[in-house]
Amino acid sequence: xxxxxxxxxxxxxxxxxxxxxxxxxxxxxxxxxxxxxxxxxxxxxxxxxxxxxxxxxxxxxxxxxxxxxxxxxxxxxxxxxxxxxxxxxxxxx
Amino acid sequence: xxxxxxxxxxxxxxxxxxxxxxxxxxxxxxxxxxxxxxxxxxxxxxxxxxxxxxxxxxxxxxxxxxxxxxxxxxxxxxxxxxxxxxxxxxxxxxxxxxxxxxxxxxxxxxxxxxxxxxxxxxxxxxxxxxxxxxxxxxxxxxxxxxxxxxxxxxxxxxxxxxxxxxxxxxxxxxxxxxxxxxxxxxxxxxxxxxxxxxxxxxxxxxxxxxxxxxxxxxxxxxxxxxxxxxxxxxxxxxxxxxxxxxxxxxxxxxxxxxxxxxxxxxxxxxxxxxxxxxxxxxxxxxxxxxxxxxxxxxxxxxxxxxxxxxxxxxxxxxxxxxxxxxxxxxxxxxxxxxxxxxxxxxxxxxxxxxxxxxxxxxxxxxxxxxx
Numbered sequence: 494x495x496x497x498x499x500x501x502x503x504x505x506x507x508x509x510x511x512x513x514x515x516x517x518x519x520x521x522x523x524x525x526x527x528x529x530x531x532x533x534x535x536x537x538x539x540x541x542x543x544x545x546x547x548x549x550x551x552x553x554x555x556x557x558x559x560x561x562x563x564x565x566x567x568x569x570x571x572x573x574x575x576x577x578x579x580x581x582x583x584x585x586x
Numbered sequence: 587x588x589x590x591x592x593x594x595x596x597x598x599x600x601x602x603x604x605x606x607x608x609x610x611x612x613x614x615x616x617x618x619x620x621x622x623x624x625x626x627x628x629x630x631x632x633x634x635x636x637x638x639x640x641x642x643x644x645x646x647x648x649x650x651x652x653x654x655x656x657x658x659x660x661x662x663x664x665x666x667x668x669x670x671x672x673x674x675x676x677x678x679x680x681x682x683x684x685x686x687x688x689x690x691x692x693x694x695x696x697x698x699x700x701x702x703x704x705x706x707x708x709x710x711x712x713x714x715x716x717x718x719x720x721x722x723x724x725x726x727x728x729x730x731x732x733x734x735x736x737x738x739x740x741x742x743x744x745x746x747x748x749x750x751x752x753x754x755x756x757x758x759x760x761x762x763x764x765x766x767x768x769x770x771x772x773x774x775x776x777x778x779x780x781x782x783x784x785x786x787x788x789x790x791x792x793x794x795x796x797x798x799x800x801x802x803x804x805x806x807x808x809x810x811x812x813x814x815x816x817x818x819x820x821x822x823x824x825x826x827x828x829x830x831x832x833x834x835x836x837x838x839x840x841x842x843x844x845x846x847x848x849x850x851x852x853x854x855x856x857x858x859x860x861x862x863x864x865x866x867x868x869x870x871x872x873x874x875x876x877x878x879x880x881x882x883x884x885x886x887x888x889x890x891x892x893x894x895x896x897x898x899x900x901x902x903x904x905x906x907x908x909x910x911x912x913x914x915x916x917x918x919x920x921x922x923x924x925x926x927x928x929x930x931x932x933x934x935x936x937x938x939x940x941x942x943x944x945x946x947x948x949x950x951x952x953x954x955x956x957x
Contacts, residue, residue: 494621494650494675494677494729494933494935495649495729495780495781496622496780509739511739523702525703526703526732526735528735528844529731529843529848529852530842532589539595541734542728542729543675543703543704543729543732544702544703544705544706544732545735545775545845546737547731547784547842548836548842548880550835550836552836557807559907561807565625566934567621567625569676569865570702571676574702575708576685576701576706577709578712
């Protein structure tokens with residue numbers, strides 16, 4: 494479970510002072526915290542582990558790693574329920 | 587099953603195996619300490635591709651597997667309390683304690699919820715001010731920054747109804763414990779890539795020097811594992827013992843400093859029991875005193891629970907690389923992923939569960955084996 498899942502940063506937002514982003518994993522978009530990877534930009538590929546981006550990755554490797562994780566059945570954490578809350582979104586590019 | 591022909595770069599993989607064969611002059615035992623690597627090795631049959639003299643053994647790299655039975659029993663005791671919302675990563679739901687698993691408790695009426703990210707628990711806590719929200723904080727160093735952030739934010743925002751049951755384990759002390767064992771067979775290690783993406787690999791340098799053992803930080807793709815194995819074998823053949831980094835595209839020697847800093851503000855090192863292995867000194871994290879109001883073990887007074895593990899299971903010896911799943915008479919018979927007896931069978935990343943999933947409990951003629 495230490496494996497991170499690669500995804501593409503779509504847009505940033507602020508959640509009560511935390512740097513967050515919407516990140517696309519295959520066909521699924523989920524929120525991730527970018528607090529530990531503040532240098533990431535929109536369009537970058539990042540490795541996300543339990544909702545936190547931990548490092549950057551290039552596009553080709555992201556695609557390959559995603560496919561491998563899919564084959565290994567390691568993408569189940571993405572299907573965990575989304576916890577909704579009133580958004581406090583503010584733009585950041 | 588996916589074997590060599592489906593690798594991202596078949597020729598590089600073949601050449602790597604050929605090079606291992608060329609330089610290897612005697613048998614070596616190499617251990618990986620990452621559940622993702624274990625899964626990848628078994629799924630792709632990488633151990634079958636290597637020369638027979640290179641034996642891969644599978645270390646305690648799956649945090650779900652090594653979370654002690656005692657902590658799981660504590661988790662269940664808390665989850666059963668009225669007014670508690672017990673949150674967990676999905677992987678822990680089907681891991682049995684002495685009695686049931688979390689999934690069964692949920693079906694019996696306990697409010698057990700799967701979360702994707704630990705900080706999601708804060709949303710649940712804010713939305714349910716009259717409930718006590720508890721998160722089962724398992725994991726290696728990779729997961730610690732995410733769990734630390736949840737507690738840090740809870741204190742910062744004054745969320746008093748959120749606590750965590752900490753079960754954090756650390757890789758370097760486990761490697762040291764394996765090397766200290768008089769029965770140790772392991773001569774080189776594939777280090778855990780994503781753990782080191784967070785922590786860097788400076789901590790591994792004194793271990794490598796002290797025990798004269800090569801440690802190569804390695805990714806989890808098939809080619810990574812073959813390259814990491816080549817780097818370990820090369821060191822062994824050249825009588826070197828160093829920390830090297832195969833996974834340069836993700837891991838830096840210093841790791842992710844921002845993540846480390848928050849981890850150290852929230853957690854401190856403690857002794858920790860590992861399922862199958864027993865207590866390893868200084869091998870876990872616990873919450874620092876300042877965060878005691880978010881410590882579920884203290885708040886729910888479950889410290890008294892003291893569970894002993896069944897003696898039939900040999901997972902402790904498997905996790906130390908002394909034995910393999912096939913050495914256990916219960917493997918694939920009394921012990922299966924549906925009815926696991928011990929650590930290495932409880933999660934897909936455990937050695938026994940991985941062997942089982944890919945047919946290695948079957949007789950040789952029934953099992954799929956790469957050409």
